[in-house]
Amino acid sequence: MEIFENGSHKIFLGDAIEVLESQIADSSIDLIFADPPYNIGKSFNGYKEKWQSDEEYLKWCYKWLDLCIKKLKPSGSFYVMTATQFMPFFDIYLRSRINILSRIVWFYDSSGVQAKKYYGSLYEPILFCVKDTENYTFNADDVLVEAKTGAKRKLIDYRKNPPQVYNSAKIPGNVWEFPRVRYRMKEYENHPTQKPITLLERIIKASSNENDLVLDPFSGTFTTSFVAKQLNRKSIGIELQDEYVKIGLRRLKIQEEFKGEKLEREIRTFEINKKQEVEPLTLFETSGAYIYSRDKANP
Numbered sequence: 001m002e003i004f005e006n007g008s009h010k011i012f013l014g015d016a017i018e019v020l021e022s023q024i025a026d027s028s029i030d031l032i033f034a035d036p037p038y039n040i041g042k043s044f045n046g047y048k049e050k051w052q053s054d055e056e057y058l059k060w061c062y063k064w065l066d067l068c069i070k071k072l073k074p075s076g077s078f079y080v081m082t083a084t085q086f087m088p089f090f091d092i093y094l095r096s097r098i099n100i101l102s103r104i105v106w107f108y109d110s111s112g113v114q115a116k117k118y119y120g121s122l123y124e125p126i127l128f129c130v131k132d133t134e135n136y137t138f139n140a141d142d143v144l145v146e147a148k149t150g151a152k153r154k155l156i157d158y159r160k161n162p163p164q165v166y167n168s169a170k171i172p173g174n175v176w177e178f179p180r181v182r183y184r185m186k187e188y189e190n191h192p193t194q195k196p197i198t199l200l201e202r203i204i205k206a207s208s209n210e211n212d213l214v215l216d217p218f219s220g221t222f223t224t225s226f227v228a229k230q231l232n233r234k235s236i237g238i239e240l241q242d243e244y245v246k247i248g249l250r251r252l253k254i255q256e257e258f259k260g261e262k263l264e265r266e267i268r269t270f271e272i273n274k275k276q277e278v279e280p281l282t283l284f285e286t287s288g289a290y291i292y293s294r295d296k297a298n299p
């Protein structure tokens with residue numbers, strides 16, 4: 001296990017269960033967002049996440065779910081994701097251990113290849129839980145969305161006395177539409193299941209306050225910590241893979257190098273092409289012949 005730290009932001013390179021057990025004080029975290037491997041055979045930097053059986057996967061999940069609950073403050077909130085087929089098990093397991101307030105559907109459209117002989121999956125479930133229903137943070141005003149019905153059509157609500165125009169903003173319901181992170185998006189990192197900044201912004205704004213401590217036990221590209229930093233929260237991120245910790249170190253500006261390697265954002269193919277488009281051709285003379293090149297140092 002290795003620890004990297006810069007002021008209010010800490011990264012653990014190691015196993016989530018081990019770190020939660022040994023490094024995180026009980027009842028110390030305000031908000032946990034957990035987005036584990038889904039047991040669907042994705043490859044995380046060459047490591048295929050597939051357990052021997054569904055039971056084995058769930059047994060592993062129950063361990064860290066218990067730990068997350070233990071590490072939350074009495075006023076803490078917990079958001080947890082998994083594949084649609086495992087969420088019912090999470091739901092039943094968590095029901096007797098914490099209060100589930102919302103069963104959220106993160107919906108996205110997909111222009112990619114879709115299933116041809118069944119209905120393709122266009123959503124991922126998220127549970128929103130709190131330890132104490134009488135004492136938890138919910139900053140409704142910070143996450144308001146446009147109310148599309150009455151207000152947009154400038155309707156008057158005559159049931160009110162006196163009659164009033166409809167509210168133009170409302171608290172989001174439990175179906176959230178945010179685009180998935182695409183290759184050409186500015187926030188894109190090289191990771192198969194990167195979550196969008198917009199999704200984490202809603203969660204962190206609603207369920208924490210400035211200076212609160214936010215923890216993500218399966219950080220991947222460290223979206224949670226990145227957004228927490230932008231919103232002036234403190235963060236703890238845990239991740240098993242060096243490659244992804246490097247992304248976190250860079251995104252959080254904790255350090256510029258990792259084991260002697262300079263941490264730089266990977267250049268995407270369209271960025272290379274774009275560079276070539278703007279770089280003018282220059283005429284060089286080499287060994288008596290004239291050539292055009294964009295590379296001045298090595299024509």
Ligand SMILES: C[S@@+](CC[C@H](N)C(=O)[O-])C[C@H]1O[C@@H](n2cnc3c(N)ncnc32)[C@H](O)[C@@H]1O
Nearest residue numbers: 015016035044194195218219220221223239240
């Ligand atoms: C679904 S991804 C998380 C993506 C992340 N939410 C983001 O926005 O990029 C799950 C991550 O958990 C990591 N992981 C898998 N097993 C782990 C373990 N035992 N401890 C810590 N991290 C683990 C994987 O390497 C992967 O990056």
